[in-house]
Amino acid sequence: MARITSSVYTSHVPAVGAALDLGKTAEAYWQPVFKGYDFSKQWEKEQKPDVIFLVFNDHATAFSLDLIPTFAIGTAAEFQPADEGWGPRPVPKVIGHPKLAAHIAQSVIQDDFDLTIVNKMDVDHGLTVPLSLMFGQPQAWPCPVIPFAVNVVQYPPPSGRRCFMLGQAIRKAIESYDEPLNVQVWGTGGMSHQLQGPRAGLINKEWDKAFLDRLIDDPEGLSKVPHLEYVREAGSEGIELVMWLIARGAMSDLRGGKKPTVRHRFYHVPASNTAVGHLILENN
Amino acid sequence: MSLDKPYTDIPGTTIFDADKSREGYHLNQFCMSLMKAENRARFKANERAYLDEWPMSEEQKQAVMARDLNRCIALGGNIYFLAKIGATDGKSFQQMAGSMTGMTEDQYRDMMVKGGRSIEGNRKIGEKK
Ligand SMILES: [Fe+2]
Numbered sequence: 088m089a090r091i092t093s094s095v096y097t098s099h100v101p102a103v104g105a106a107l108d109l110g111k112t113a114e115a116y117w118q119p120v121f122k123g124y125d126f127s128k129q130w131e132k133e134q135k136p137d138v139i140f141l142v143f144n145d146h147a148t149a150f151s152l153d154l155i156p157t158f159a160i161g162t163a164a165e166f167q168p169a170d171e172g173w174g175p176r177p178v179p180k181v182i183g184h185p186k187l188a189a190h191i192a193q194s195v196i197q198d199d200f201d202l203t204i205v206n207k208m209d210v211d212h213g214l215t216v217p218l219s220l221m222f223g224q225p226q227a228w229p230c231p232v233i234p235f236a237v238n239v240v241q242y243p244p245p246s247g248r249r250c251f252m253l254g255q256a257i258r259k260a261i262e263s264y265d266e267p268l269n270v271q272v273w274g275t276g277g278m279s280h281q282l283q284g285p286r287a288g289l290i291n292k293e294w295d296k297a298f299l300d301r302l303i304d305d306p307e308g309l310s311k312v313p314h315l316e317y318v319r320e321a322g323s324e325g326i327e328l329v330m331w332l333i334a335r336g337a338m339s340d341l342r343g344g345k346k347p348t349v350r351h352r353f354y355h356v357p358a359s360n361t362a363v364g365h366l367i368l369e370n371n
Numbered sequence: 372m373s374l375d376k377p378y379t380d381i382p383g384t385t386i387f388d389a390d391k392s393r394e395g396y397h398l399n400q401f402c403m404s405l406m407k408a409e410n411r412a413r414f415k416a417n418e419r420a421y422l423d424e425w426p427m428s429e430e431q432k433q434a435v436m437a438r439d440l441n442r443c444i445a446l447g448g449n450i451y452f453l454a455k456i457g458a459t460d461g462k463s464f465q466q467m468a469g470s471m472t473g474m475t476e477d478q479y480r481d482m483m484v485k486g487g488r489s490i491e492g493n494r495k496i497g498e499k500k
Pocket of ligand 1: 099144146213276277327
């Protein structure tokens with residue numbers, strides 16, 4: 088049977104992708120950001136995941152205002168890095184896992200989560216920047232990826248509670264898949280940041296750190312935090328953090344297993360406009 | 372009954388909700404068109420003519436030509452869509468965000484390096500600093 092071995096959480100700042108692509112990682116400004124991922128890259132080499140279930144949000148790239156799915160699962164064989172206006176990032180194309188993705192879709196929809204199924208979609212920095220942070224700059228990504236897009240562009244996004252419950256349904260779906268796959272679930276976006284209006288540049292370190300603490304120790308309680316608190320305390324774009332609750336919900340302590348081990352934790356301000364947060368939790 | 376919008380008291384912040392989305396539909400879809408290189412080239416060659424192909428309000432077109440992102444947002448624009456204009460101009464997200472704060476590019480960058488804009492005094496309109 089397939090099993091979820093760990094979950095990974097990380098910001099997906101576009102400027103981080105640009106810094107990598109333009110060879111700026113050694114600059115004093117960027118060094119502390121990338122240093123926070125040295126451990127993670129080594130860890131991934133040892134973990135050798137077979138599939139990554141990657142929760143991210145599309146930033147008005149694949150989905151315009153013509154179609155705004157709250158939850159969309161990518162079931163295609165491959166996904167191209169998108170041209171977001173600066174030209175596509177020079178990163179490998181993303182290979183999907185259509186069979187597992189279709190299995191998850193069927194299972195989760197029957198568990199009352201009405202997913203949108205996407206057979207054609209370009210993927211933006213929300214998905215490719217986390218891959219770059221965790222795997223560096225390889226010729227090809229080391230394993231297939233199932234993109235899972237969450238609407239956080241048009242208010243309201245799904246509630247933290249809904250995301251947390253969905254994560255639990257995804258765990259059930261993955262664990263009922265027959266092949267013995269090592270699956271990681273990633274939650275991306277955040278942490279505190281605001282990209283718009285006179286309040287742009289907002290950072291709230293205390294709130295972010297408390298979010299990380301609660302994500303580890305009290306995800307159930309954290310899942311009840313309303314949208315308004317995210318927006319007010321962590322900035323209008325900080326609301327991306329609800330996506331982390333999907334990955335956290337997929338961990339096995341929520342069905343009576345042991346608490347996960349915190350393998351790595353990192354926090355840094357700033358990367359461009361954003362607080363960078365990163366966490367690796369291993370199932371026990 | 373109208374919808375409850377508890378987020379309107381956050382200073383310097385516009386939440387892109389369904390009403391805003393309706394108001395900004397054509398403005399945002401215009402931005403979206405700039406994801407194609409040939410459209411970026413056409414827009415750069417003659418902004419007015421390109422904008423006139425879209426059923427946007429005159430105010431929206433003026434705000435785009437002035438690169439007044441706060442105004443664009445007030446008229447229904449969303450930052451993730453408006454970012455396509457910035458990309459067309461070769462601007463980074465930091466330059467775009469900074470342009471809405473009344474600070475210079477250097478001032479904004481410095482503020483971010485020093486830990487960003489503090490939450491203190493920035494939670495609610497009228498709150499004491
Ligand atoms: Fe994002």
